[in-house]
Amino acid sequence: MEEQKNKNKQSLKKILSNNWFIIKLSFQTAPFFMIYMIFEAVKQRCLVFLEHTYGIKFVLEAAEYQKPFIVVVRFLLIVFAAWAISFIFSGIYQNRVSQKGLPKIQKRLKELMYERVKALDLECYDDPTYYNEFVLSLSEAEKSITRTHQIIEAFFGGVTTLITSGIFFLTTDSPSVLFVLGSFGLTFFFAQILNKVNYKNRIEKNPEERKRTYIHRVFYLNEYAKEIRLNPDMSERLYEEFDTTNDNLYLIEKSYAKKRTGLQFLVNYVTNDFISDVIYITYLVYRAAIMHAISYSSVVVLWNSSGSLKNSLRNISRIFPQISENSLYIEKIRNFLNYETKIISTKNLPMPNVPKTLEFKNVSFGYNKEDGNILHNVNLIIHPNQKIALVGYNGAGKTTLIKLIMRLYDPSEGEIRYNGINIKDYNVKEYRNMIGTIFQDFKIFAASVSDNVILDYMEDALKSKREKEIRHALTFSGFDYKLNSLPQGLSTELTTEFEEDGVDLSGGESQKLATARAFYKDARMVILDEPSSALDPIAEYQLNETMLQAAANKTVIFISHRLSTTRNADRILMLEHGQIIEEGTHEELLELKNKYAAMWKAQAGKYVDIE
Incomplete structure (x- = not known):
């Protein structure tokens, strides 16, 4: 929890920089939409001031000083015309400008993130912490844009109201400003604390919400439909997990409930309603009835306008906590976009035009330090156009080995060479493009x-x-x-x-x-991870024969648990606990009468030679 607190601390420079990232992206992608959005916010607040502050003052003074009725009618017609024109502009904004501009901005940010996803190292998916951050950044992309635009609207709308109503208050009764500023300061302080609490609450709920979303997917995705119907007990297990997840979410909400309720009470009542409504109205009545410093018309106008100014200042007071909270989410998006791919080319060398020798030299590899290495000091040479079969029990390291060949990961120790050159020196895209791969989980x-x-x-x-x-x-x-x-x-x-x-x-x-x-x-090299696992024996045999014929001038590396498919391989590599323990042709390994032979003997009864 302490570590999370440290992560949530941000400098003012970082807060502004993160929000500016979305603002800049928005203006670069849809400048007309952004300008129109600001225009709408300013226009609306100006018209509200014209009607609800200056307008009321104008009408009351006309009645108080017995001005001609036609003067009031003329003013009201001007206000009506201004609102009519405003509705036209607002309709254009909502139905055309916004409908075009906002999706363009959302699309642009998603494109940037999708491009980064394509370059993301596979090791990121193995790290639960990073993966949680990765998923959160994707889910918050559109929301961050919406929040930023709402902040921009609130800022310009608030500033417009502050200027128009502020000038009115200063010229009518300057001490009234002190009540507004007092409410503003307290609201700003408590609202900032409340937003931090809300953010911590959201972060704590995120893993449980992901689990609940997963259970939801299981019940509606087609790929799970048969399993759910044939294994009803699994449904009960999922129901139980669903209940537990909801209980955990309830407990998280409950743990924050008292603090959030208290802060909401301070923000919404003490710093706003009590100060602005109770204390301020008492002050105005005193100024008019006892001190005769302002007229009763001014009391009505100031009281009526205080609500508008209060809401404006309330929105302004929330802007900094909002941009602080928004910055925390944008920070995750920027961290994701700024991720530097580790699988890169050191020299960007071009690939040879013809197949070459692939060599493992003292290669060891582990997905993380905690679990240790999966492969241990592997040495292997694969010559051009050879047909290599990798066999072994589950967990032996076969798939990990081919992932290293494809350079989805880099060795923890040792190196892999192609044509005598470390594969890290080749252009990554060109290197991977020479390999055709079919995974078992395609x-x-x-x-x-x-x-x-x-x-x-x-x-x-x-x-x-x-x-x-x-x-x-x-x-x-x-x-x-x-x-x-x-x-x-x-x-x-x-x-x-x-x-x-x-x-x-x-x-x-x-x-x-x-x-x-x-x-x-x-491709020059074909890698097949259990290419025939879902086929019947006849189809399997036909596919393997066709594969070998089509790949006569290619290097083929395939993994198979069915040893009948390995018989025609030039070399068979038997892996166990991340090491190559046997190597040779099918006949040579049978003559060794070791682990491969034992595995063949266990399976031989299931296969019939096809001539």
Whole structure:
């Protein structure tokens, strides 16, 4: 908690800098909208002063000094015309300017954040603290823009009222200003404390709200539907977790309730209603009835105007606490946007044009220091166009090893070389682009079949030119049979996320489609993490044979728990506890009669050789 307090402390420079970040972004993206927004805030407050302060004074004085009625009518017509014109301007602002400008600003900030997400190191997702901050920054992006714009409107509206009503008060009864300033100072002080308490409350609730949102997703997402229906006891477990989460949220709210209630009482009653209403009205009556320093008309006008001035000063008094609170959220957004990617190129060297040797040299790696290393002193050489199989029990380090090859992470110790050069020296994008990868937990996107194969933005005209290559990749992966049955062929939308007539693929069909991505990319190195786990044995055999034929001039590294798929590999690497314990061809490892042979013996009865 003490650490959190320190994080919440901000200098005035930081507070202004963070809010200026959103203001600057808004003016750069939609300047006309921002200027119009300020104009609206000033215009509205000027008209309110004209009608409710100067207007009342004008009418009362006309009655008191028996001015001609036509003078009052003429003034009221002017006020009516001013409001009529104002409504026209406000309609343009609300229905056109705002509808165009605000989404542009929101879109711009999201684009900046999405670009940063693409460059975010995977290790950030392994850090729960950073991930919580990351999720919070994304969820607060639009809200931070809205809060900043509301602060701008409150500031310019408040300043306008302060100037117009302030001048009126000073010229009518200058001591009245002291009551306003007293209320302002106390409200400012207690409101700042209240906003800090509200922020701490929000931060403390954030992990519990994320958990509750997760449970909510489980009950409505399609991917969980079958499991929920087939495992009703899991629903009970989720209900229990949901109840616990809500109880925790209640306890958090309860822990802040007394402090927040007390502060709200001080802000809303003691510093505003009591001082402004009770004490001030007593003062005005005294000034008029006892001292005869002001007229009764002035009492009415000052009393009526004090509400407007009080609200204005109340809004102004809240601005600094609001920008302080807003700054805390914007700080998270800026920290996220300013994140410096660790997986970078040290020399930005271009990639060789032909496949080269990949070498692990004394490589060790762990996702975090607390859990220790997953891989230990791995030494490995993979020659161009070799077919390498990685086998081993769960947790042996197979997927971690290929993540290092793809440079999603960098080794904790040692180095990985390609063509004798540390892979850190190559251009990161070019290096990763030479690798075609299919993970076991691949995703099918809510897009067309062709888009799911290409996985890149492409104009429709160019996509049509690439149709032959797309179909070729789908044929190699065995998806052609399913493709022929789809209503719109390559243009068929997958999933029902956005399209009611979208097609949901089976597990095996999805895997074939995902595998087509590697064929389409025509990469020099193909990495496959359990590429056939959802396929039946015949389809698995056909896919592996096709894969080997298509990748004859490529380096292939694949992970498989089914040892029948490893038999045609040039080399098989058996991993255990993050180390390579056996290496050789299928026949060589069987002759060793060690752990690979034992694993093969356990599985051999499940497979039949296909000639």
